[in-house]
Amino acid sequence: MFTGIIETTGKIKAINQLGGDIELIIHAPDLDFSDVKLGDSIASNGICLTVVSVAKDMYSVDVSRETLSKSALKNWRVGDVINLEKAMLPTTRFGGHIVAGHVDGVGVIKHIAKDARSVYIEIEIPAELMHYTADKGSITVDGISLTTNMIKPEQNLVCLNIIPHTAERTNIAYHWTVGALVNIEVDLLARYLERLLHKKSGKNTAGNITEEMLNKAGFYL
Structure with missing residues (x-):
């Protein structure tokens, strides 16, 4: 991990x-x-x-x-x-989120723009992975734990802001250009939640998780 x-x-x-x-x-x-x-x-x-x-x-x-x-x-x-x-140790400070290192798909960088000292980036990811994303959620791009600023489901876009420290410590300056391909791993917890809901409901819940469904499955909000 x-x-x-x-x-x-x-x-x-x-x-x-x-x-x-x-x-x-x-x-x-x-x-x-x-x-x-x-x-x-x-x-x-x-x-x-x-x-x-x-x-x-x-x-x-x-x-x-x-x-x-x-x-x-x-x-x-x-x-x-x-x-x-x-790989992390049991004593490692957990600064990011749980990353398995198992790539779920390949994304394409569609837009890059300066945003004050940060860099704003839009990445198109496979449509079947979009339901694992959320505004202010976690996603791994080329191994980097990042927070999604927002998502644009109709365009399969994940929108990110990269702070200077992250850009300086990674390969972003070398590799991340419009059209570049990047490895995507979605939040592991979202995957397990989907699987658990599917087991409880007996139906395929992919992309259709609602507050009502969570309450019926026993996940009281």
């Missing part, structure tokens, strides 16, 4: 084809490797990837065809800058 608070960025050093899968070698000179061992998980642009080798300030991971098909990783190139976060 992760918190969505990015520790540092790394750079893709090599992409090696391995019988349909790929191996990534990531150069991360600012990542603390003192507690990294083989088999550990590191979120890379929000994708939970398993460390298979470590050497000084670099490490490698294997990427399956499933991950390639469900994320923006298939578009990564040597030299790309990516966001990195090691």
Whole structure:
């Protein structure tokens, strides 16, 4: 599990084809490797990837065809800058929200504008993920835990404001341009709530959660 608070960025050093899968070698000179061992998980642009080798300030991971098909990783190139976060410890300060590192879909950046010292960004996400979003809710974009300012359901848009600190500590300045693809993970709690309501009602409640439904299911407001 992760918190969505990015520790540092790394750079893709090599992409090696391995019988349909790929191996990534990531150069991360600012990542603390003192507690990294083989088999550990590191979120890379929000994708939970398993460390298979470590050497000084670099490490490698294997990427399956499933991950390639469900994320923006298939578009990564040597030299790309990516966001990195090691798996959380029980003693970690929980600064973001619960992030599994399991990408739900790929979003497209549609609009970027200055907003005082912040940057206003609109991201189009897959229509089937919109019902997991809410104004002032949490969403993970390229591994970054972010708060949605508002949503525009009719356009499948999530609207965000990026403060200077977040922009400086992540790959936003390198990668986030209009048309860029980003990894999206919706709020894990919203997914479980939907599943629980579906089980209680015996019907598919996706996209149709109302106050009346919550009360009937036992979630008294």
